Amino acid sequence: MTLVGAGAVADGDLAAALALAPTCVAADSGAETVLAAGVPLEAVIGDMDSISEAARAQIPPERQHRIAEQDSTDFDKALRHILAPLVIAVGFSGRRIDHQLAALHTLVMRPDLPCVMLGAEDIIFLCPRDLHLPMSPGTRVSLFPMGAVTGRSEGLEWPISGLDFAPDGRSGTSNRATGDLTLQIDAPAMLCILPRRFMAEVAEILQAIPVPARWPARAAPHRAPPGS
Known part of the structure; x- marks a missing residue:
C-alpha cells in the first residue's frame, strides 16, 4: 500500500511508490497530492484538520476516516489503521523537520508493519531482525x-x-x-538509511518476512478504520 502525506513529493515519487504498492491511501491533506495526480484514492485517514473542503468534496464520505484525537500524528493514525504486507510512505519528509522526526518516531512505534519511507535521495526503514x-x-x-x-x-x-x-x-x-x-x-530500534535505488529490493525483502519473524507490535494493534 502507498501512503501519501502532506510533505514534499517530488516528480516521480508517487509513481515509483505505486509501481510497488498500487493501492493508495492518504494521511489527511496528503489526499490533495493524490487527487492532483489523478490517482484513485482508497481512503483518507487523519484528524482532517489540514485537508481542504474542496478536496474532501471529491472523496466519497465512506472513504474518509476521521480520527479526532491529538495524541498522535496523521502518519501514526494511518499506519495503525492499515493492514497490509508493506507500506511505501511518500510525503513524510522534506518540509518541516518536526514532522520528519515524528515520522521516524512512528516507524519505531509501529515495528510490526513493514514500512519504507521515501525521501529525496534516500529510503528509511526500521531494520528487521x-x-x-x-x-x-x-x-x-x-x-x-x-x-x-x-x-x-x-x-x-x-x-x-x-x-x-x-x-x-x-x-x-x-x-x-x-x-x-x-x-x-537485537531490538526494533535501528533505522537503516540507504540510497533510494534500493527501494524495490528492500520492499521485497521486508514484505517477504514471515509474520512470526517480524518485530512484535509495540503500540496499539491494527484496528478496523473508524466510521466516517
Whole structure:
C-alpha cells in the first residue's frame, strides 16, 4: 500500500511508490497530492484538520476516516489503521523537520508493519531482525538508533559487532559497504538509511518476512478504520 502525506513529493515519487504498492491511501491533506495526480484514492485517514473542503468534496464520505484525537500524528493514525504486507510512505519528509522526526518516531512505534519511507535521495526503514541485501562496494549505509540497540554486520567497512548504539551515544552515519550487506539487529530500534535505488529490493525483502519473524507490535494493534 502507498501512503501519501502532506510533505514534499517530488516528480516521480508517487509513481515509483505505486509501481510497488498500487493501492493508495492518504494521511489527511496528503489526499490533495493524490487527487492532483489523478490517482484513485482508497481512503483518507487523519484528524482532517489540514485537508481542504474542496478536496474532501471529491472523496466519497465512506472513504474518509476521521480520527479526532491529538495524541498522535496523521502518519501514526494511518499506519495503525492499515493492514497490509508493506507500506511505501511518500510525503513524510522534506518540509518541516518536526514532522520528519515524528515520522521516524512512528516507524519505531509501529515495528510490526513493514514500512519504507521515501525521501529525496534516500529510503528509511526500521531494520528487521535479519537483513541480507546484495550491494556494491562503496554504497553508503547509515544506521541511526532510536533507542538502545546492538547488532552484528557483515559487509560493512566499519563493522557494528560488539558496539552499543543509542540516540545519546553511538550512531552509524555514513558507513560504507564492502560488498553484500548482512545485518542482525537485537531490538526494533535501528533505522537503516540507504540510497533510494534500493527501494524495490528492500520492499521485497521486508514484505517477504514471515509474520512470526517480524518485530512484535509495540503500540496499539491494527484496528478496523473508524466510521466516517
